[in-house]
Amino acid sequence: MKFGKWLKQQIEETLPAWRDKFLSYKQLKKLVRLISLAESPEFGKVDAEAEFVYLLNNEIDKFNAFFMEQEEDFIIRHKELQQGIKRVIDTWGPNGTKPSEAEYIDEMAKVRKEIVDFHGEMVLLVNYSNVNYTGLGKILKKYDKRTGRLLRLPFIQKVLQQPFFVTDLVSKLVKECENTIDEVFPVEVKEEIVKVQREAITVVGKGVFRNTVTALLSMQEIRRGSSTYGHFSLPPLDLPDSDLIHSFQLNSPIPTV
Amino acid sequence: MEAEAQAALSIQRSGASNLGVSEGLSPSLPAMSTHLEETNRDQQVSAKRELMMGASATRSSSNCGVVGHIFSSSSGFTSDLHYSSSSPHEKHSRNAPFVSQAPTDVGSFPLPHSTMSSHYNKENSGSWCTDPGFLDFPVSTPVQSSQVESTDCSGIMTSEDLCKSNEWQEWADQLITDGCALASNWNELLVDNVMDMETEVGKPCTTISEQKSQVHQQLPSPSVAGRIVVNSSSSANNAPTKPRMRWTPELHEAFVQAVDQLGGSERATPKGVLKLMKVEGLTIYHVKSHLQKYRTARYIPETSEGSLEKKTTPMEEISSLDLKTGTGITEALRLQIEVQKRLHEQLEIQRNLQLQIEEQGRYLQMMFEKQKSGLDRLKVSPSNLENPSTPSDATAELPAKGEPEAFQSDRVNPGTDTVNVKSMLERSSDEMGGEQETPITANLEKADTGVSESSSLPCPFRSAINVNPLDICLIIQ
Numbered sequence: 111m112k113f114g115k116w117l118k119q120q121i122e123e124t125l126p127a128w129r130d131k132f133l134s135y136k137q138l139k140k141l142v143r144l145i146s147l148a149e150s151p152e153f154g155k156v157d158a159e160a161e162f163v164y165l166l167n168n169e170i171d172k173f174n175a176f177f178m179e180q181e182e183d184f185i186i187r188h189k190e191l192q193q194g195i196k197r198v199i200d201t202w203g204p205n206g207t208k209p210s211e212a213e214y215i216d217e218m219a220k221v222r223k224e225i226v227d228f229h230g231e232m233v234l235l236v237n238y239s240n241v242n243y244t245g246l247g248k249i250l251k252k253y254d255k256r257t258g259r260l261l262r263l264p265f266i267q268k269v270l271q272q273p274f275f276v277t278d279l280v281s282k283l284v285k286e287c288e289n290t291i292d293e294v295f296p297v298e299v300k301e302e303i304v305k306v307q308r309e310a311i312t313v314v315g316k317g318v319f320r321n322t323v324t325a326l327l328s329m330q331e332i333r334r335g336s337s338t339y340g341h342f343s344l345p346p347l348d349l350p351d352s353d354l355i356h357s358f359q360l361n362s363p364i365p366t367v
Numbered sequence: 368m369e370a371e372a373q374a375a376l377s378i379q380r381s382g383a384s385n386l387g388v389s390e391g392l393s394p395s396l397p398a399m400s401t402h403l404e405e406t407n408r409d410q411q412v413s414a415k416r417e418l419m420m421g422a423s424a425t426r427s428s429s430n431c432g433v434v435g436h437i438f439s440s441s442s443g444f445t446s447d448l449h450y451s452s453s454s455p456h457e458k459h460s461r462n463a464p465f466v467s468q469a470p471t472d473v474g475s476f477p478l479p480h481s482t483m484s485s486h487y488n489k490e491n492s493g494s495w496c497t498d499p500g501f502l503d504f505p506v507s508t509p510v511q512s513s514q515v516e517s518t519d520c521s522g523i524m525t526s527e528d529l530c531k532s533n534e535w536q537e538w539a540d541q542l543i544t545d546g547c548a549l550a551s552n553w554n555e556l557l558v559d560n561v562m563d564m565e566t567e568v569g570k571p572c573t574t575i576s577e578q579k580s581q582v583h584q585q586l587p588s589p590s591v592a593g594r595i596v597v598n599s600s601s602s603a604n605n606a607p608t609k610p611r612m613r614w615t616p617e618l619h620e621a622f623v624q625a626v627d628q629l630g631g632s633e634r635a636t637p638k639g640v641l642k643l644m645k646v647e648g649l650t651i652y653h654v655k656s657h658l659q660k661y662r663t664a665r666y667i668p669e670t671s672e673g674s675l676e677k678k679t680t681p682m683e684e685i686s687s688l689d690l691k692t693g694t695g696i697t698e699a700l701r702l703q704i705e706v707q708k709r710l711h712e713q714l715e716i717q718r719n720l721q722l723q724i725e726e727q728g729r730y731l732q733m734m735f736e737k738q739k740s741g742l743d744r745l746k747v748s749p750s751n752l753e754n755p756s757t758p759s760d761a762t763a764e765l766p767a768k769g770e771p772e773a774f775q776s777d778r779v780n781p782g783t784d785t786v787n788v789k790s791m792l793e794r795s796s797d798e799m800g801g802e803q804e805t806p807i808t809a810n811l812e813k814a815d816t817g818v819s820e821s822s823s824l825p826c827p828f829r830s831a832i833n834v835n836p837l838d839i840c841l842i843i844q
Contacts, residue, residue, distance in 0.1 A: 175611065182614045182657065186664045189619060219696065226700045226707070233711045240714050243721065263728055270725060273613060277718065283616075284711050291704055295697065319703040326710040329717070345720075 113248050114139060120241055120328045124321040125234060131176045132238070133169055133245035139252065141165065146256035162253065166246070166265070170272055173242050177274035180235050184228075188283050191228060195221055195294060222294055229287040230322045236277045236284070237325045243275055612653040621646065622657060632662050 117135050121128070145158040198221055200206045202214040246269055250262035269275060625643035629635035637655040644654070 178611055178613050183660060183664070185614050185616055185619050186657075186661055189616070189623065190664050222697065222700055226704050229704060230707045233707050233714070236711060236714045240717060243718075247721075263725075263732055266725055267729060270722065275718075277714075279615065281711070281715060288704070288708060295701065319706065322703075322707045322710050326706065326713065329710070329713060 113245065116328065117241065117245055120325070123324045123328070125238065128176075128238065131172065133173075133242045133249075134165070135245050135249060138162070138165060138169075138249045142249065142252050142256050145253070159257065159259075163261075166249075169242075169246070170269065170274070173239070173274035174272055177235065177239060181280055184232055184235070184280060184283055187228060188286070191221070191225055192290065194224070195290065218294065222291070225287060225291055225294065227319075229284060229291065230319060232280050232284045232287065234321055234325060236280055237322075237329075239274050239277050240329075243269065612649065612657075614657065618646065619657075622654070622661070626658070626661070632658065632665055 114135050117132065121132050141158060141162050145162060198214065198217045201208055202210050202217055204214075206214075247262070247266060250265055254260060254262045621644050622640065625640045626632055626635040628643060629639050635658065637651050637658055640658065641649060641651050641654045
């Protein structure tokens with residue numbers, strides 16, 4: 111599948127609310143075509159190329175700003191969640207101030223749901239970063255191919271250092287979230303999960319879950335062998351639970367605000 | 368002089384509208400801020416308008432934009448340049464883009480009515496002067512120096528690439544005398560600003576200069592330090608663009624403590640929090656926006672008793688055969704988390720792969736550069752090479768193409784064993800695909816010729832690869 115199409119699909123199916131925060135791949139592609147078609151009054155060509163770089167820089171700014179904004183939100187919410195859990199345990203837990211099993215279970219269920227969704231949102235942000243990086247790489251490759259310049263390599267080196275690509279902090283939060291989840295979820299559920307996984311069809315409704323499943327499937331799709339496979343291409347995706355994930359039925363997506 | 372500075376700053380600001388203002392500029396030049404804001408707006412408007420318009424106007428504005436862009440991208444993408452003292456090397460790498468970029472927008476474009484460009488030309492015609500120092504810069508060989516040095520600026524590469532064709536070299540030679548002074552002015556400005564900033568920004572200097580490690584948690588001081596990213600959100604924001612702060616959990620912790628001390632999120636004021644936090648480099652804007660986010664995050668849970676209605680979805684949405692029971696819901700969540708974990712895992716793997724690929728590409732490119740310089744030196748002594756002109760011509764040609772190609776062995780010194788570099792790359796990428804580990808165990812025969820300087824390469828994979836320098840005539844794409 112062509113990347114532009116894939117990208118559009120990715121956006122629409124996972125995070126349509128973030129639509130304009132993603133790479134303007136189509137626009138850049140048009141520009142590359144323009145550049146390669148431009149006859150060589152040197153100025154006209156250079157002009158378009160300058161604009162290309164200008165646009166790319168703008169895109170990167172866009173990614174950085176959005177990413178850091180989201181990251182900041184996540185930091186805040188992460189802390190709030192931790193405190194929320196503590197509060198639930200301290201209030202309705204067995205050793206709490208107003209121990210009540212019913213309330214505890216109830217609140218805990220809500221909290222668990224929150225955490226899992228929060229986890230998913232963070233992962234989707236990492237996915238956002240990745241998708242955009244991939245797009246940048248592709249458009250740069252196109253540019254180099256069409257113009258014979260060598261923009262890709264050094265430019266991508268710069269990109270690697272951009273805040274939006276350095277997802278270490280978000281990944282760290284994700285891992286912490288996973289730890290919290292392990293603590294908060296009852297242990298015996300794990301055997302149940304194995305049973306569930308053997309069920310044929312799981313209908314995944316709206317929500318973050320749906321978005322992450324789509325993202326995963328899309329990633330697998332894009333990493334299937336491509337016609338322009340080269341030494342800068344990624345290998346096909348190795349996904350152990352592929353069958354299970356493929357078995358999910360997906361309804362229409364919900365925007366993640 | 369002031370006019371030059373204004374012109375330079377106005378151009379700076381045009382870039383700033385896109386990329387953000389150098390941290391150094393805003394505190395150090397409050398007097399000029401209003402002027403700059405107007406100019407900024409004007410430039411934005413005019414830049415936008417003219418991008419729509421025809422040939423010459425578009426040319427000028429977009430190129431001017433690129434110049435401003437590049438300048439502040441040098442400040443934006445490497446904010447550590449502003450905070451650490453300008454070493455000569457950094458200075459040079461900042462100068463290089465100007466020198467080579469100057470041709471693109473200075474000379475030939477008659478700029479009709481762009482406000483920015485009118486600033487530019489007016490000041491430039493009178494005030495530019497020759498600065499012999501700039502003549503040292505290898506504008507004529509942009510490929511080598513810039514690609515090695517210019518890791519700092521995102522836009523530099525284009526300017527260097529643009530210079531590659533012969534016409535541009537003429538431009539460069541012709542206009543280097545014109546362009547240098549502007550660059551030197553900007554540089555002086557930067558240096559001045561860096562000096563100012565260094566006195567103000569105490570602790571974050573060290574942390575920011577460590578930005579290269581790009582891991583927040585690796586801050587030297589256990590106490591709080593954020594990372595001021597010189598970047599701005601889109602120009603949809605209000606005109607005084609503020610550098611963006613990249614928050615960390617530690618910084619947030621300090622924030623929360625300060626807020627609690629002041630009596631809670633509702634009662635705390637940004638000013639008070641800022642004072643209490645005592646984090647240098649943190650501005651009231653950062654605190655204000657963060658406080659706003661904080662309040663929002665807390666308000667919703669408080670009103671709806673612990674559940675974020677907006678973000679969570681009703682549990683009935685996720686259903687399966689037996690997932691509607693209590694444990695079923697938990698199981699569904701478990702399933703969800705497993706999928707999410709899987710996605711995250713794959714993303715991390717993918718990211719590492721991408722890093723490795725680029726690292727490898729960069730390494731090979733470096734090798735190529737070394738070899739090229741080695742070959743240039745060998746040119747002097749034709750006895751070493753049977754075809755002295757062929758390899759260097761070929762290497763000069765290859766940059767024009769964008770495709771990775773390996774040199775055929777018959778084009779290189781037949782005296783040495785050659786291995787197709789492309790196959791080396793394929794081998795290593797196969798290995799990467801298969802094992803997803805750090806690859807590159809390919810071995811190439813070492814050259815027997817006396818190209819000794821080329822073999823002492825400071826490269827990361829040195830132990831793994833013995834590369835024949837003469838054989839690496841490959842353009843990495």
